[in-house]
Amino acid sequence: GQGGLEEKDFCLKDLVEKTVLTFDLRAKAKGLRLNVIYSADLPVEIRADQRKLTEILHNLMDNALKFTEEGEVKVRLAKLSDSRIRLQVKDTGIGVSEKEVWRLFDKFYRAGGASSRKYKGTGLGLTLVKELARLMAGEIEVKSRLAEGSTFSFTFPYKPVGQRTVPRKDRAELEPKVTQRSAKDINILIAEDDDSCYYVMARFLRDYTTSRAVNGKDVLEKTKNKSYDLVLMDIQMPELDGLEATREI
Ligand SMILES: Nc1ncnc2c1ncn2[C@@H]1O[C@H](COP(=O)(O)OP(=O)(O)OP(=O)(O)O)[C@@H](O)[C@H]1O
Ligand SMILES: [Mg+2]
Incomplete structure:
Protein backbone atom coordinates (compact mmCIF):
# COMPACT_ATOMS: atom_id res chain seq x y z
CA GLY A 1 0.00 0.00 0.00
CA GLN A 180 26.31 5.54 -23.51
CA ARG A 181 24.51 2.29 -24.01
CA SER A 182 24.23 1.46 -27.65
CA ALA A 183 21.05 0.12 -29.16
CA LYS A 184 22.64 -3.35 -29.34
CA ASP A 185 22.88 -3.39 -25.55
CA ILE A 186 19.12 -3.20 -25.35
CA ASN A 187 17.47 -6.60 -25.17
CA ILE A 188 13.98 -6.95 -26.50
CA LEU A 189 11.93 -10.09 -26.28
CA ILE A 190 9.35 -10.43 -29.03
CA ALA A 191 6.52 -12.73 -28.07
CA GLU A 192 4.85 -13.59 -31.32
CA ASP A 193 3.65 -16.98 -32.54
CA ASP A 194 3.10 -15.91 -36.12
CA ASP A 195 6.27 -16.19 -38.21
CA SER A 196 5.69 -13.37 -40.63
CA CYS A 197 4.61 -10.93 -37.90
CA TYR A 198 7.70 -11.88 -35.99
CA TYR A 199 10.02 -11.28 -38.94
CA VAL A 200 8.50 -7.87 -39.62
CA MET A 201 8.98 -6.86 -35.99
CA ALA A 202 12.49 -8.24 -35.76
CA ARG A 203 13.42 -6.37 -38.90
CA PHE A 204 11.89 -3.17 -37.60
CA LEU A 205 13.90 -3.57 -34.40
CA ARG A 206 17.12 -4.68 -36.09
CA ASP A 207 19.21 -2.03 -34.31
CA TYR A 208 18.45 -3.75 -31.03
CA THR A 209 19.23 -7.22 -29.78
CA THR A 210 16.04 -9.19 -30.18
CA SER A 211 14.99 -12.67 -29.19
CA ARG A 212 11.79 -14.51 -29.76
CA ALA A 213 9.26 -16.35 -27.65
CA VAL A 214 6.53 -18.35 -29.34
CA ASN A 215 3.97 -18.43 -26.54
CA GLY A 216 3.29 -17.18 -23.02
CA LYS A 217 5.03 -20.13 -21.36
CA ASP A 218 8.09 -19.49 -23.43
CA VAL A 219 8.02 -15.83 -22.31
CA LEU A 220 7.91 -16.84 -18.67
CA GLU A 221 10.87 -19.15 -19.09
CA LYS A 222 12.93 -16.62 -21.03
CA THR A 223 12.23 -13.73 -18.65
CA LYS A 224 13.13 -15.95 -15.73
CA ASN A 225 16.59 -16.62 -17.10
CA LYS A 226 17.43 -13.21 -18.48
CA SER A 227 16.38 -9.65 -17.89
CA TYR A 228 14.94 -7.83 -20.85
CA ASP A 229 14.59 -4.09 -21.33
CA LEU A 230 11.34 -4.60 -23.14
CA VAL A 231 8.93 -7.43 -23.81
CA LEU A 232 6.62 -6.98 -26.77
CA MET A 233 3.70 -9.22 -26.07
CA ASP A 234 1.23 -10.57 -28.57
CA ILE A 235 -2.14 -11.12 -26.92
CA GLN A 236 -3.41 -14.16 -28.83
CA MET A 237 -0.91 -16.96 -28.55
CA PRO A 238 -1.17 -20.71 -28.00
CA GLU A 239 -0.55 -22.37 -24.59
CA LEU A 240 -0.55 -19.25 -22.40
CA ASP A 241 -1.80 -16.00 -23.90
CA GLY A 242 -0.11 -12.60 -23.62
CA LEU A 243 -2.42 -11.24 -20.95
CA GLU A 244 -1.89 -14.23 -18.67
CA ALA A 245 1.84 -14.17 -19.25
CA THR A 246 1.98 -10.45 -18.43
CA ARG A 247 0.13 -11.08 -15.20
CA GLU A 248 2.64 -13.80 -14.30
CA ILE A 249 5.65 -11.57 -14.97
N1 LIG B 1 7.16 18.41 -17.66
C1 LIG B 1 6.02 19.00 -18.02
N2 LIG B 1 6.01 19.91 -19.05
C2 LIG B 1 4.85 20.51 -19.42
N3 LIG B 1 3.66 20.29 -18.83
C3 LIG B 1 3.62 19.41 -17.82
C4 LIG B 1 4.79 18.72 -17.36
N4 LIG B 1 4.43 17.93 -16.34
C5 LIG B 1 3.11 18.10 -16.17
N5 LIG B 1 2.62 18.99 -17.05
C6 LIG B 1 1.22 19.46 -17.17
O1 LIG B 1 0.56 19.11 -15.98
C7 LIG B 1 -0.55 18.27 -16.27
C8 LIG B 1 -0.75 17.31 -15.14
O2 LIG B 1 0.33 16.37 -15.09
P1 LIG B 1 0.02 14.91 -14.57
O3 LIG B 1 1.27 14.13 -14.54
O4 LIG B 1 -0.75 15.03 -13.29
O5 LIG B 1 -1.00 14.36 -15.65
P2 LIG B 1 -0.76 13.69 -17.07
O6 LIG B 1 0.69 13.45 -17.32
O7 LIG B 1 -1.50 14.50 -18.06
O8 LIG B 1 -1.51 12.31 -16.91
P3 LIG B 1 -1.01 11.02 -16.07
O9 LIG B 1 0.22 11.42 -15.31
O10 LIG B 1 -2.15 10.72 -15.15
O11 LIG B 1 -0.76 9.99 -17.08
C9 LIG B 1 -0.21 17.64 -17.58
O12 LIG B 1 -1.36 17.24 -18.28
C10 LIG B 1 0.49 18.78 -18.31
O13 LIG B 1 -0.45 19.69 -18.83
MG1 LIG C 1 1.88 12.47 -15.81
Whole structure:
Protein backbone atom coordinates (compact mmCIF):
# COMPACT_ATOMS: atom_id res chain seq x y z
CA GLY A 1 0.00 0.00 0.00
CA GLN A 2 0.87 3.62 -0.07
CA GLY A 3 0.30 4.15 3.64
CA GLY A 4 2.95 5.43 5.97
CA LEU A 5 6.66 5.74 5.57
CA GLU A 6 8.71 2.69 4.72
CA GLU A 7 12.25 3.78 5.39
CA LYS A 8 15.24 1.66 4.57
CA ASP A 9 18.88 1.99 3.58
CA PHE A 10 19.56 2.05 -0.13
CA CYS A 11 21.95 3.34 -2.74
CA LEU A 12 20.56 6.59 -4.09
CA LYS A 13 22.60 6.49 -7.27
CA ASP A 14 21.34 3.02 -8.09
CA LEU A 15 17.76 4.07 -7.63
CA VAL A 16 18.18 7.07 -9.90
CA GLU A 17 20.08 5.24 -12.60
CA LYS A 18 17.70 2.30 -12.66
CA THR A 19 14.69 4.57 -12.91
CA VAL A 20 16.25 6.79 -15.55
CA LEU A 21 17.30 3.73 -17.52
CA THR A 22 13.69 2.64 -17.91
CA PHE A 23 13.16 5.81 -19.99
CA ASP A 24 16.18 5.31 -22.21
CA LEU A 25 14.31 3.79 -25.15
CA ARG A 26 11.60 6.40 -25.06
CA ALA A 27 14.18 9.17 -25.00
CA LYS A 28 15.99 7.63 -27.95
CA ALA A 29 12.78 7.23 -29.88
CA LYS A 30 12.06 10.96 -29.42
CA GLY A 31 15.65 11.99 -30.02
CA LEU A 32 15.98 13.46 -26.51
CA ARG A 33 19.15 13.44 -24.45
CA LEU A 34 18.98 12.08 -20.93
CA ASN A 35 21.38 13.37 -18.35
CA VAL A 36 22.00 12.65 -14.70
CA ILE A 37 24.08 15.02 -12.60
CA TYR A 38 25.18 14.49 -9.01
CA SER A 39 26.57 17.09 -6.65
CA ALA A 40 30.04 16.20 -5.44
CA ASP A 41 29.01 15.70 -1.84
CA LEU A 42 25.95 13.58 -2.59
CA PRO A 43 25.88 10.63 -0.20
CA VAL A 44 25.94 7.21 -1.84
CA GLU A 45 23.78 5.47 0.67
CA ILE A 46 20.84 7.01 2.50
CA ARG A 47 17.87 6.02 4.57
CA ALA A 48 14.57 7.20 3.18
CA ASP A 49 11.44 5.83 1.56
CA GLN A 50 12.89 4.18 -1.52
CA ARG A 51 9.59 3.15 -3.03
CA LYS A 52 7.97 6.57 -2.81
CA LEU A 53 11.08 8.27 -4.12
CA THR A 54 11.17 5.92 -7.12
CA GLU A 55 7.50 6.58 -7.82
CA ILE A 56 8.02 10.34 -7.67
CA LEU A 57 11.02 10.26 -9.99
CA HIS A 58 9.18 7.94 -12.35
CA ASN A 59 6.19 10.28 -12.63
CA LEU A 60 8.33 13.39 -13.11
CA MET A 61 10.40 11.64 -15.79
CA ASP A 62 7.28 10.35 -17.49
CA ASN A 63 5.95 13.90 -17.77
CA ALA A 64 9.28 15.37 -18.81
CA LEU A 65 9.57 12.88 -21.67
CA LYS A 66 5.94 13.20 -22.66
CA PHE A 67 5.88 16.99 -22.81
CA THR A 68 9.26 17.46 -24.52
CA GLU A 69 9.76 17.18 -28.25
CA GLU A 70 13.27 18.49 -28.56
CA GLY A 71 16.33 18.91 -26.37
CA GLU A 72 16.99 17.14 -23.13
CA VAL A 73 15.77 15.89 -19.82
CA LYS A 74 18.15 16.45 -16.95
CA VAL A 75 17.97 14.79 -13.56
CA ARG A 76 19.97 16.57 -10.89
CA LEU A 77 20.66 15.41 -7.38
CA ALA A 78 22.15 17.68 -4.78
CA LYS A 79 22.79 17.45 -1.10
CA LEU A 80 21.34 20.54 0.56
CA SER A 81 22.37 19.66 4.09
CA ASP A 82 23.10 16.65 6.27
CA SER A 83 19.39 15.96 6.33
CA ARG A 84 18.00 17.17 2.99
CA ILE A 85 18.46 16.21 -0.63
CA ARG A 86 17.00 17.88 -3.70
CA LEU A 87 15.96 15.94 -6.77
CA GLN A 88 15.28 17.98 -9.89
CA VAL A 89 13.86 16.95 -13.21
CA LYS A 90 14.37 19.60 -15.83
CA ASP A 91 13.12 19.50 -19.39
CA THR A 92 13.22 21.68 -22.48
CA GLY A 93 9.63 20.91 -23.35
CA ILE A 94 6.38 22.75 -24.00
CA GLY A 95 6.22 24.28 -20.52
CA VAL A 96 3.16 25.68 -18.80
CA SER A 97 1.90 29.25 -18.63
CA GLU A 98 2.00 31.27 -15.42
CA LYS A 99 -1.78 31.21 -15.39
CA GLU A 100 -1.93 27.44 -15.19
CA VAL A 101 1.20 26.41 -13.35
CA TRP A 102 -0.34 26.61 -9.87
CA ARG A 103 -3.05 24.12 -10.88
CA LEU A 104 -0.76 21.33 -12.11
CA PHE A 105 -0.98 19.32 -8.91
CA ASP A 106 -4.80 19.38 -8.93
CA LYS A 107 -6.58 16.13 -9.55
CA PHE A 108 -7.34 15.57 -13.25
CA TYR A 109 -5.97 18.97 -14.21
CA ARG A 110 -4.27 19.02 -17.57
CA ALA A 111 -2.77 22.25 -18.85
CA GLY A 112 -2.71 23.66 -22.35
CA GLY A 113 -6.42 23.36 -23.14
CA ALA A 114 -6.80 22.00 -26.65
CA SER A 115 -3.14 21.11 -27.03
CA SER A 116 -3.33 18.77 -24.04
CA ARG A 117 -5.37 16.42 -26.21
CA LYS A 118 -2.22 15.72 -28.16
CA TYR A 119 -0.73 14.18 -25.01
CA LYS A 120 -2.34 11.18 -23.39
CA GLY A 121 -2.92 11.05 -19.68
CA THR A 122 -5.46 11.35 -16.92
CA GLY A 123 -3.99 14.22 -14.95
CA LEU A 124 -3.33 12.13 -11.87
CA GLY A 125 0.46 11.73 -11.97
CA LEU A 126 1.29 14.97 -10.23
CA THR A 127 -1.53 14.54 -7.73
CA LEU A 128 0.11 11.27 -6.73
CA VAL A 129 3.53 12.94 -6.64
CA LYS A 130 2.23 15.63 -4.32
CA GLU A 131 0.67 13.08 -2.00
CA LEU A 132 3.85 10.95 -1.91
CA ALA A 133 5.92 14.07 -1.28
CA ARG A 134 3.70 14.93 1.64
CA LEU A 135 4.02 11.41 3.09
CA MET A 136 7.80 11.71 2.83
CA ALA A 137 7.65 15.09 4.58
CA GLY A 138 9.16 16.62 1.46
CA GLU A 139 8.26 19.56 -0.75
CA ILE A 140 7.58 19.63 -4.43
CA GLU A 141 7.69 22.77 -6.52
CA VAL A 142 7.66 23.66 -10.17
CA LYS A 143 9.09 26.45 -12.30
CA SER A 144 7.94 26.58 -15.86
CA ARG A 145 7.87 28.82 -18.90
CA LEU A 146 5.63 28.28 -21.84
CA ALA A 147 7.54 26.88 -24.83
CA GLU A 148 10.81 26.85 -22.87
CA GLY A 149 10.56 24.04 -20.39
CA SER A 150 9.85 23.04 -16.83
CA THR A 151 11.80 22.20 -13.72
CA PHE A 152 10.25 20.13 -10.97
CA SER A 153 12.16 20.13 -7.69
CA PHE A 154 11.53 17.69 -4.93
CA THR A 155 13.28 18.30 -1.62
CA PHE A 156 13.12 15.53 0.96
CA PRO A 157 14.62 14.64 4.32
CA TYR A 158 17.02 11.71 4.63
CA LYS A 159 19.28 10.09 7.14
CA PRO A 160 22.88 9.53 6.12
CA VAL A 161 24.20 5.96 6.14
CA GLY A 162 27.99 5.75 6.22
CA GLN A 163 30.34 8.38 4.89
CA ARG A 164 30.72 7.53 1.23
CA THR A 165 30.00 10.19 -1.38
CA VAL A 166 29.63 9.80 -5.12
CA PRO A 167 33.03 8.90 -6.65
CA ARG A 168 34.76 11.61 -8.64
CA LYS A 169 34.29 9.95 -12.01
CA ASP A 170 30.51 9.95 -11.57
CA ARG A 171 30.20 13.60 -10.67
CA ALA A 172 28.84 16.74 -12.21
CA GLU A 173 27.98 16.99 -15.90
CA LEU A 174 29.03 13.45 -16.64
CA GLU A 175 26.84 11.58 -19.03
CA PRO A 176 25.25 8.66 -17.25
CA LYS A 177 25.92 5.17 -18.49
CA VAL A 178 22.41 5.15 -19.83
CA THR A 179 23.13 7.44 -22.73
CA GLN A 180 26.31 5.54 -23.51
CA ARG A 181 24.51 2.29 -24.01
CA SER A 182 24.23 1.46 -27.65
CA ALA A 183 21.05 0.12 -29.16
CA LYS A 184 22.64 -3.35 -29.34
CA ASP A 185 22.88 -3.39 -25.55
CA ILE A 186 19.12 -3.20 -25.35
CA ASN A 187 17.47 -6.60 -25.17
CA ILE A 188 13.98 -6.95 -26.50
CA LEU A 189 11.93 -10.09 -26.28
CA ILE A 190 9.35 -10.43 -29.03
CA ALA A 191 6.52 -12.73 -28.07
CA GLU A 192 4.85 -13.59 -31.32
CA ASP A 193 3.65 -16.98 -32.54
CA ASP A 194 3.10 -15.91 -36.12
CA ASP A 195 6.27 -16.19 -38.21
CA SER A 196 5.69 -13.37 -40.63
CA CYS A 197 4.61 -10.93 -37.90
CA TYR A 198 7.70 -11.88 -35.99
CA TYR A 199 10.02 -11.28 -38.94
CA VAL A 200 8.50 -7.87 -39.62
CA MET A 201 8.98 -6.86 -35.99
CA ALA A 202 12.49 -8.24 -35.76
CA ARG A 203 13.42 -6.37 -38.90
CA PHE A 204 11.89 -3.17 -37.60
CA LEU A 205 13.90 -3.57 -34.40
CA ARG A 206 17.12 -4.68 -36.09
CA ASP A 207 19.21 -2.03 -34.31
CA TYR A 208 18.45 -3.75 -31.03
CA THR A 209 19.23 -7.22 -29.78
CA THR A 210 16.04 -9.19 -30.18
CA SER A 211 14.99 -12.67 -29.19
CA ARG A 212 11.79 -14.51 -29.76
CA ALA A 213 9.26 -16.35 -27.65
CA VAL A 214 6.53 -18.35 -29.34
CA ASN A 215 3.97 -18.43 -26.54
CA GLY A 216 3.29 -17.18 -23.02
CA LYS A 217 5.03 -20.13 -21.36
CA ASP A 218 8.09 -19.49 -23.43
CA VAL A 219 8.02 -15.83 -22.31
CA LEU A 220 7.91 -16.84 -18.67
CA GLU A 221 10.87 -19.15 -19.09
CA LYS A 222 12.93 -16.62 -21.03
CA THR A 223 12.23 -13.73 -18.65
CA LYS A 224 13.13 -15.95 -15.73
CA ASN A 225 16.59 -16.62 -17.10
CA LYS A 226 17.43 -13.21 -18.48
CA SER A 227 16.38 -9.65 -17.89
CA TYR A 228 14.94 -7.83 -20.85
CA ASP A 229 14.59 -4.09 -21.33
CA LEU A 230 11.34 -4.60 -23.14
CA VAL A 231 8.93 -7.43 -23.81
CA LEU A 232 6.62 -6.98 -26.77
CA MET A 233 3.70 -9.22 -26.07
CA ASP A 234 1.23 -10.57 -28.57
CA ILE A 235 -2.14 -11.12 -26.92
CA GLN A 236 -3.41 -14.16 -28.83
CA MET A 237 -0.91 -16.96 -28.55
CA PRO A 238 -1.17 -20.71 -28.00
CA GLU A 239 -0.55 -22.37 -24.59
CA LEU A 240 -0.55 -19.25 -22.40
CA ASP A 241 -1.80 -16.00 -23.90
CA GLY A 242 -0.11 -12.60 -23.62
CA LEU A 243 -2.42 -11.24 -20.95
CA GLU A 244 -1.89 -14.23 -18.67
CA ALA A 245 1.84 -14.17 -19.25
CA THR A 246 1.98 -10.45 -18.43
CA ARG A 247 0.13 -11.08 -15.20
CA GLU A 248 2.64 -13.80 -14.30
CA ILE A 249 5.65 -11.57 -14.97
N1 LIG B 1 7.16 18.41 -17.66
C1 LIG B 1 6.02 19.00 -18.02
N2 LIG B 1 6.01 19.91 -19.05
C2 LIG B 1 4.85 20.51 -19.42
N3 LIG B 1 3.66 20.29 -18.83
C3 LIG B 1 3.62 19.41 -17.82
C4 LIG B 1 4.79 18.72 -17.36
N4 LIG B 1 4.43 17.93 -16.34
C5 LIG B 1 3.11 18.10 -16.17
N5 LIG B 1 2.62 18.99 -17.05
C6 LIG B 1 1.22 19.46 -17.17
O1 LIG B 1 0.56 19.11 -15.98
C7 LIG B 1 -0.55 18.27 -16.27
C8 LIG B 1 -0.75 17.31 -15.14
O2 LIG B 1 0.33 16.37 -15.09
P1 LIG B 1 0.02 14.91 -14.57
O3 LIG B 1 1.27 14.13 -14.54
O4 LIG B 1 -0.75 15.03 -13.29
O5 LIG B 1 -1.00 14.36 -15.65
P2 LIG B 1 -0.76 13.69 -17.07
O6 LIG B 1 0.69 13.45 -17.32
O7 LIG B 1 -1.50 14.50 -18.06
O8 LIG B 1 -1.51 12.31 -16.91
P3 LIG B 1 -1.01 11.02 -16.07
O9 LIG B 1 0.22 11.42 -15.31
O10 LIG B 1 -2.15 10.72 -15.15
O11 LIG B 1 -0.76 9.99 -17.08
C9 LIG B 1 -0.21 17.64 -17.58
O12 LIG B 1 -1.36 17.24 -18.28
C10 LIG B 1 0.49 18.78 -18.31
O13 LIG B 1 -0.45 19.69 -18.83
MG1 LIG C 1 1.88 12.47 -15.81
